[in-house]
Structures are given as C-alpha cells and as structure tokens.
Amino acid sequence: xxxxxxxxxxxxxxxxxxxxxxxxxxxxxxxxxxxxxxxxxxxxxxxxxxxxxxxxxxxxxxxxxxxxxxxxxxxxxxxxxxxxxxxxxxxxxxxxxxxxxxxxxxxxxxxxxxxxxxxxxxxxxxxxxxxxxxxxxxxxxxxxxxxxxxxxxxxxxxxxxxxxxxxxxxxxxxxxxxxxxxxxxxxxxxxxxxxxxxxxxxxxxxxxxxxxxxxxxxxxxxxxxxxxxxxxxxxxxxxxxxxxxxxxxxxxxxxxxxxxxxxxxxxxxxxxxxxxxxxxxxxxxxxxxxxxxxxxxxxxxxxxxxxxxxxxxxxxxxxxxxxxxxxxxxxxxxxx
Amino acid sequence: xxxxxxxxxxxxxxxxxxxxxxxxxxxxxxxxxxxxxxxxxxxxxxxxxxxxxxxxxxxxxxxxxxxxxxxxxxxxxxxxxxxxxxxxxxxxxxxxxxxxxxxxxxxxxxxxxxxxxxxxxxxxxxxxxxxxxxxxxxxxxxxxxxxxxxxxxxxxxxxxxxxxxxxxxxxxxxxxxxxxxxxxxxxxxxxxxxxxxxxxxxxxxxxxxxxxxxxxxxxxxxxxxxxxxxxxxxxxxxxxxxxxxxxxxxxxxxxxxxxxxxxxxxxxxxxxxxxxxxxxxxxxxxxxxxxxx
Numbered sequence: 001x002x003x004x005x006x007x008x009x010x011x012x013x014x015x016x017x018x019x020x021x022x023x024x025x026x027x028x029x030x031x032x033x034x035x036x037x038x039x040x041x042x043x044x045x046x047x048x049x050x051x052x053x054x055x056x057x058x059x060x061x062x063x064x065x066x067x068x069x070x071x072x073x074x075x076x077x078x079x080x081x082x083x084x085x086x087x088x089x090x091x092x093x094x095x096x097x098x099x100x101x102x103x104x105x106x107x108x109x110x111x112x113x114x115x116x117x118x119x120x121x122x123x124x125x126x127x128x129x130x131x132x133x134x135x136x137x138x139x140x141x142x143x144x145x146x147x148x149x150x151x152x153x154x155x156x157x158x159x160x161x162x163x164x165x166x167x168x169x170x171x172x173x174x175x176x177x178x179x180x181x182x183x184x185x186x187x188x189x190x191x192x193x194x195x196x197x198x199x200x201x202x203x204x205x206x207x208x209x210x211x212x213x214x215x216x217x218x219x220x221x222x223x224x225x226x227x228x229x230x231x232x233x234x235x236x237x238x239x240x241x242x243x244x245x246x247x248x249x250x251x252x253x254x255x256x257x258x259x260x261x262x263x264x265x266x267x268x269x270x271x272x273x274x275x276x277x278x279x280x281x282x283x284x285x286x287x288x289x290x291x292x293x294x295x296x297x298x299x300x301x302x303x304x305x306x307x308x309x310x311x312x313x314x315x316x317x318x319x320x321x322x323x324x325x326x327x328x329x330x331x332x333x334x335x336x
Numbered sequence: 337x338x339x340x341x342x343x344x345x346x347x348x349x350x351x352x353x354x355x356x357x358x359x360x361x362x363x364x365x366x367x368x369x370x371x372x373x374x375x376x377x378x379x380x381x382x383x384x385x386x387x388x389x390x391x392x393x394x395x396x397x398x399x400x401x402x403x404x405x406x407x408x409x410x411x412x413x414x415x416x417x418x419x420x421x422x423x424x425x426x427x428x429x430x431x432x433x434x435x436x437x438x439x440x441x442x443x444x445x446x447x448x449x450x451x452x453x454x455x456x457x458x459x460x461x462x463x464x465x466x467x468x469x470x471x472x473x474x475x476x477x478x479x480x481x482x483x484x485x486x487x488x489x490x491x492x493x494x495x496x497x498x499x500x501x502x503x504x505x506x507x508x509x510x511x512x513x514x515x516x517x518x519x520x521x522x523x524x525x526x527x528x529x530x531x532x533x534x535x536x537x538x539x540x541x542x543x544x545x546x547x548x549x550x551x552x553x554x555x556x557x558x559x560x561x562x563x564x565x566x567x568x569x570x571x572x573x574x575x576x577x578x579x580x581x582x583x584x585x586x587x588x589x590x591x592x593x594x595x596x597x598x599x600x601x602x603x604x605x606x607x608x609x610x611x612x613x614x615x616x617x618x619x620x621x622x623x624x625x626x627x628x629x
Contacts, residue, residue: 056431058435103613106614107617109428111613111617113371113373114371115610117558118558118562118605118606118609119606121555121602122603125599125603129600243435246432279446279451283443284440287436287438288440290439294430294436295421295433
C-alpha cells in the first residue's frame with residue numbers, strides 16, 4: 001500500500017494542482033501555464049526519445065514548429081476548426097520526425113546530435129523559403145477556438161482546459177508505451193542495443209517508432225502553442241527553441257513524465273521573471289542549470305532524492321583519475 | 337567561368353574560417369572524444385574581449401596576443417571545472433553540458449556587451465588585386481594564409497615536439513600513456529587550451545566579415561561541424577581540407593543551385609554532413625574504429 005502511495009501521491013497532487021489552478025491564478029498567469037503545458041508535451045516527447053531510448057534529438061523545436069505550422073496552415077488556408085487540426089499536426093510532425101530519424105538508424109549519439117542541430121538551424125530558413133505557404137516573415141495568424149456560451153469561466157480557462165486535455169492524452173500514451181514489453185524494448189535500445197538486437201528486438205522499428213511518437217508529441221504541443229498564441233512566425237522556431245526544449249527536459253528530469261511539465265514551467269517562467277532584471281540573465285541561468293544538472297542531478301528536479309543529492313554533491317569532490325577513455329560506450333543518460 | 341573562379345576564391349576564404357573552427361573542434365574531439373558545441377560561443381566571447389581592449393585604446397596586435405593567452409586559460413578552465421567532472425558520463429550528458437557552455441557564453445556576451453552589432457577591426461589592409469578578372473582581396477589571402485600558418489604550426493607541434501607526441505599518445509590511448517608516465521590529464525587540458533586559442537583565431541577572422549554580435553558564430557559552428565565530419569573527426573588535416581571544401585561548396589551551391597539560393601545556403605552543410613555520414617561515416621581522412629563487444 002505504501003509503495004502505491006509513493007507512486008501515485010505526487011501524480012495525484014500534480015493533477016489536483018493543475019485542475020485547481022484556474023481557481024486562484026489570474027488569467028494572464030493561466031495563459032502562461034497553458035503555454036507551459038504546450039511545451040511540456042513537446043518535452044515529454046523528448047523525454048521518451050532521449051531519456052528512455054537514449055537517442056539525442058536537437059530538432060525538437062523544429063518539429064514543434066512543424067506542428068504549429070500544420071495547425072496554422074490548415075486553419076488559415078483551408079478554414080478548419082483549430083482544435084480539429086491538432087491530430088493532423090501530430091501526424092504530420094510524426095511523419096517528418098521519422099524522416100529526421102532515418103539517419104538515427106546508422107548514427108550514434110554525437111553524429112545524431114550534429115545532424116539534428118543542423119535540421120533545427122535550417123528550419124526557420126526553410127519557412128522563409130516556402131513563404132507562399134507559411135506567410136514568410138509576416139507569419140500566420142490563426143483563429144482561436146471560442147469558449148461556448150454555457151461555459152462559466154473565461155476564454156483563458158477554456159484554452160487552459162484544452163491544453164490539459166492534450167496533456168492528459170499525451171501522458172496516457174507515454175505511460176502505456178513505457179509499460180510492459182514495449183517499455184522494456186525501448187529501454188533496451190538505450191541500455192544495450194547490441195544485446196537487444198541479439199535477443200530479437202527490431203532496432204530499426206524501435207528507433208523509428210520512438211522518433212515518430214516523440215515528434216508527434218512535439219507536433220501536438222506545437223499545434224497547441226499555435227492555438228494558444230494565435231500567431232506564429234519563423235521567429236518563434238529559431239534553433240534556440242530546440243535547446244530550450246532540451247533544457248526543460250534536462251532540468252525537469254529526462255526520464256520522468258512529471259519532470260517534463262516541471263521543466264516546461266521552468267522554461268516558460270524563468271525568462272519571464274529574469275528579463276525585467278536583464279535580458280541575458282535568463283540565458284545565463286539556463287546554461288548554468290544545464291551544466292549543474294548534469295554534474296549534480298542527472299535525473300532532474302523530478303528525480304531529486306535527498307540522499308541522492310548528498311551523494312552527488314560529495315561526489316564532485318571525489319572525482320579522480322582518467323578522463324573519458326577513447327571509444328567508451330555511450331550509455332544511459334537518466335538511469336533508473 | 338570568371339564567375340565560377342570568383343566564387344571559388346570567395347568560398348576558399350570563408351572555407352578557411354570554417355576550417356579553423358573545425359580544427360579547434362577536432363583537436364578537442366581527438367583529445368577527449370567530446371564535440372564542443374560551445375566552441376563558437378567561447379570564441380565570440382574572446383573576440384569581444386579583444387574588441388573591448390582595442391576600444392580601451394590598446395593597439396590591435398598586443399590586444400590580440402593578450403586575449404589569445406586569455407582564451408588559452410579559458411579553455412583550460414572550462415575543461416578543468418566543467419568538462420572533467422562529467423568526463424565519465426554518457427555521450428548524451430556531455431553533449432548537454434557543451435550545449436550548456438554554448439548557452440552560457442552566448443548569454444555572457446549578451447550580458448556584458450548587449451545585442452548591438454559592433455565593427456570589429458580587420459588585421460588585413462583593405463586592398464585587392466585583379467587576377468584575370470577575378471578579384472582577390474587582401475583579407476581573403478590573409479585568411480587563407482592564417483589557416484595555412486595554423487595548419488603548419490599544429491602539424492609541426494604534433495609531429496616534431498615531445499609535447500605533441502605526448503598529446504598524441506594521450507589522445508590515442510589514455511590508460512597506456514598514463515602507464516608510461518605521460519600526465520594525460522594535463523595533456524587533455526592543454527588540448528582544450530590550444531583549441532580555445534584556435535577558436536579565437538577563427539572569431540578574429542570572422543569578426544571583420546560579419547559584425548561582432550553574440551550570435552555571430554552560430555552559423556559558423558554548423559559549417560565547422562560539417563567540415564569536421566567531412567574531413568574525419570580524428571584528423572586535423574581532414575578538418576582543414578573539409579572546411580575548404582564546405583566553403584567552396586556553399587559558395588557555388590548558393591549561386592548555381594536555384595532551389596537553394598542565398599536563403600537556404602545553410603542547408604548545404606547539412607546535406608554534406610548527411611551524405612558523408614551515410615556514405616563514409618568516418619569522413620575523408622578519418623580512421624575506422626573497431627568496436628569490440
């Protein structure tokens with residue numbers, strides 16, 4: 001009973017917090033939280049890809065943008081209802097994610113990082129190039145789904161509810177995937193692909209599936225972001241966006257579902273608080289957090305345990321010996 | 337044909353810049369098996385320091401020398417305090433840390449000097465010559481010359497000095513080098529220091545061509561990554577040749593491939609990288625590594 005409590009207490013607490021938020025948060029705050037949820041969905045995808053299957057993707061922001069543009073184009077050019085476009089945003093981003101993931105079949109950590117970093121850098125240029133479809137520099141403005149008349153709360157509460165539904169769907173998908181055989185297969189891709197393959201795991205299928213699901217989540221998050229914001233332009237999807245998403249994943253906890261949303265809140269609110277002091281401060285905090293997290297708490301905020309923290313802090317002072325041995329095997333990032 | 341040669345000359349000049357940053361990346365990779373995504377931003381930071389010294393009235397040459405020494409210390413410091421603690425961590429963790437360096441140094445430059453673009457002094461006189469209708473500027477010649485100088489200097493250090501031998505040995509096999517009495521840790525540290533200086537040289541070459549801004553080196557980094565991949569990550573010579581090839585390919589591709597054009601020139605390094613990784617993952621001059629199970 002007590003382990004059950006331990007497992008589900010934080011999750012139910014988070015759910016109560018998320019549902020109760022509209023009661024005491026002002027509307028603009030609620031809007032920020034909705035944006036955070038849309039990032040959280042994309043980060044959740046990255047957590048599945050990087051944390052569970054151990055494949056690094058620095059193009060998550062570009063895939064987020066693919067989702068956002070799918071929603072915007074379907075809405076602006078074809079007059080679809082914005083909410084109805086969300087599944088398509090996920091599907092299109094998922095398909096493009098598979099294309100981005102194709103090199104991952106042959107490449108490991110570093111090379112994959114380089115290629116996906118390139119994709120992230122090229123994405124805004126590509127948007128500018130295809131300006132007949134994407135509106136170029138001016139961007140696209142979309143309709144916002146209006147709250148129906150019977151709905152008692154404000155427009156922001158309605159959109160926040162929409163974000164929570166999307167988040168709930170993504171969380172259900174990811175928890176289902178991580179359970180049982182599929183989950184074990186995905187972790188095996190990270191821990192030891194050679195042995196996994198010898199035991200009959202189809203590496204190609206597993207890796208591409210992970211990329212597809214992760215990108216589909218990024219696309220869903222992006223579509224949601226587009227709906228919430230009501231306007232998108234190539235400026236919203238610069239390569240830094242991918243790094244922001246990675247920062248969220250790492251800070252929150254790269255193997256944790258709750259961590260994805262903690263990280264998203266961090267990524268959305270830290271720049272908001274710090275730009276008043278200095279516009280560069282946010283970046284400085286981001287970068288230092290990334291480095292510090294890798295040194296002290298590789299499992300992020302969600303993975304913090306008091307004794308683990310103590311051990312990690314002591315560990316810094318105890319590191320001795322040889323640096324990285326050439327040819328060492330890439331291993332797991334999060335560890336469980 | 338004239339246009340073609342003009343583009344090749346321009347491409348070689350920008351290629352030499354990519355090559356010098358690629359050289360810095362490769363030196364670090366050889367020594368520590370890490371791709372430093374923060375290399376470009378560290379270089380930008382040093383270039384800002386140099387600009388600041390010039391602004392305070394120090395002549396150009398001594399200020400470049402002073403900042404060169406600072407960059408060396410910066411590289412050593414980064415290795416000692418940031419990279420070494422995570423050197424045993426998995427690849428993904430180290431990539432995240434170097435991305436952290438990228439973000440930190442970019443924010444630091446933005447914080448100290450703001451986002452305004454600054455004019456960076458050029459080391460080369462503003463003259464040019466006409467060779468059979470192809471315009472060759474002093475800065476293009478100078479940039480390629482600096483690259484050659486770097487190439488010869490690195491090559492000579494690695495080939496002819498005891499220090500270079502020790503560095504090569506520690507890069508080749510850290511454990512065994514330790515057994516024969518090479519201070520491996522110190523060699524890796526020196527490697528990071530040298531790489532930071534070479535990165536600074538790249539930034540000094542870029543500075544006058546673009547304007548100095550906190551994000552100046554971001555696109556260059558992408559080209560340098562492509563160059564290093566093309567040349568082979570464990571070959572300094574390969575990185576330089578790769579850089580020149582990428583530079584020329586970019587210059588020609590942007591003009592002669594209509595669907596790419598000037599907007600999409602950033603796609604060229606990505607295509608080059610992808611092609612190399614899929615066809616010959618070790619690059620032109622890389623050595624194949626054998627993974628034992």
